[in-house]
Amino acid sequence: AQSVTQLGSHVSVSEGALVLLRCNYSSSVPPYLFWYVQYPNQGLQLLLKYTSAATLVKGINGFEAEFKKSETSFHLTKPSAHMSDAAEYFCAVSVYGGATNKLIFGTGTLLAVQP
Amino acid sequence: SQTIHQWPATLVQPVGSPLSLECTVEGTSNPNLYWYRQAAGRGLQLLFYSVGIGQISSEVPQNLSASRPQDRQFILSSKKLLLSDSGFYLCAWSKGLTTGELFFGEGSRLTVL
Numbered sequence: 001a002q003s004v005t006q007l008g009s010h011v012s013v014s015e016g017a018l019v020l021l022r023c024n025y026s027s028s029v030p031p032y033l034f035w036y037v038q039y040p041n042q043g044l045q046l047l048l049k050y051t052s053a054a055t056l057v058k059g060i061n062g063f064e065a066e067f068k069k070s071e072t073s074f075h076l077t078k079p080s081a082h083m084s085d086a087a088e089y090f091c092a093v094s095v096y097g098g099a100t101n102k103l104i105f106g107t108g109t110l111l112a113v114q115p
Numbered sequence: 116s117q118t119i120h121q122w123p124a125t126l127v128q129p130v131g132s133p134l135s136l137e138c139t140v141e142g143t144s145n146p147n148l149y150w151y152r153q154a155a156g157r158g159l160q161l162l163f164y165s166v167g168i169g170q171i172s173s174e175v176p177q178n179l180s181a182s183r184p185q186d187r188q189f190i191l192s193s194k195k196l197l198l199s200d201s202g203f204y205l206c207a208w209s210k211g212l213t214t215g216e217l218f219f220g221e222g223s224r225l226t227v228l
Contacts, residue, residue, distance in 0.1 A: 032214045043205055043219035044159075051214045090159065094215025100147045100166050101215030102174075107158035 002027040004074075004091045006106035014114050019063075019078040021109045023091030026072065032094035033074045034103065035065055039087045047089075050074060061085070086113045117142035121206050121220035128227055134179075134193040136223045138206030141187065146208040148189040149217060150181055153203040165189060201227045 007022040025031055032051050036044040048059025055067040061084075065076045076089060091106040118141045128134060140146050150162040161174045163181035171181050178197050182190045189206060203224050207217040 034216065036219075041203075041222070041224065043221045044207075044217075045219070046216060049214065049216055096215075100164065100211075101209065102149070102161055102164060103215055103217050104161070105151075105159040 002029075002031060002093050002095045003104060004033070004093045004106040006089075006091050006109050008109055009107065010110050010112070012112040012114060013081045015083055016080050019076070019081045019085065019111065021076040021089050021091075021111065023065075023074045023076065023106060024072050025074060025091075025093050027093060032101075033065075033067065034092040034094070035059065035063070035074075035076050036090045036092060036105075037061075037087050038090065038108075044090065047076070081111075081113045083113050083115065086111055117208075117218065119206060119208055119218060119220040121204075121223050123223060124221065125224050126226070128196050128225065130198055130227055131195045134191070134196050134200070134225070136191040136204055136206075136225070138189040138191075138220055139187055140189075140208045143187070143208070143210060145186060146210060148183060149207040149209070150189065150191050151205045151207065153205060153222075154201075159205065163191070196225075196227045198227050201225055 003026045005024045034049045035047040038044045048057045050057050050067045058064045063078045088108045088110045090108050092103040094101045121138050149164045151159045153159050165183045179193050205222045206220040
């Protein structure tokens with residue numbers, strides 16, 4: 001079964017430091033992978049997605065992720081953290097089951113940015 | 116452009132009372148619709164999805180049910196709430212058999228006391 005695992009439920013970085021949020025996937029077929037961000041008491045917003053085109057995917061707010069098949073990873077990075085990046089981040093894999101695609105989410109990583 | 120609305124945004128209900136959460140999508144037709152629940156520290160759990168009017172698929176057995184009375188309306192219900200039903204409920208939509216990208220509503224926070 002397809003799934004994603006997010007390593008580290010809490011990550012803390014200093015403002016201006018590199019952000020690295022880890023996601024590993026398990027899939028028997030080429031996966032579609034996503035990163036979403038959630039601010040407190042809000043819905044989820046798509047940051048970026050991998051759909052088997054370029055392995056380095058650029059998203060909104062300066063985030064990017066690299067699909068590495070050999071490592072089954074899809075880690076999210078940002079060169080320089082901003083206070084506004086503090087939020088919860090979810091990695092997800094698209095699964096086809098029954099009549100449509102479904103997104104299966106990881107358990108999330110809460111990012112704190114220290115001044 | 117497409118928009119998705121959920122209401123109510125916040126709800127406090129006693130154990131044993133009924134529940135109705137509504138979700139409406141605008142600006143598209145025949146969307147796939149989804150209900151997710153987010154419990155503290157447990158990520159997002161897919162509860163139901165629907166590919167058309169009256170067509171509901173349940174992902175996990177539970178105290179909740181879903182209905183799709185109109186093309187762009189998705190309702191989450193319960194006849195008798197349990198404490199364990201507390202959480203943040205998110206409605207989402209997608210367009211047909213695409214990559215699976217979902218667009219989420221703002222969520223409804225349910226507290227059962």
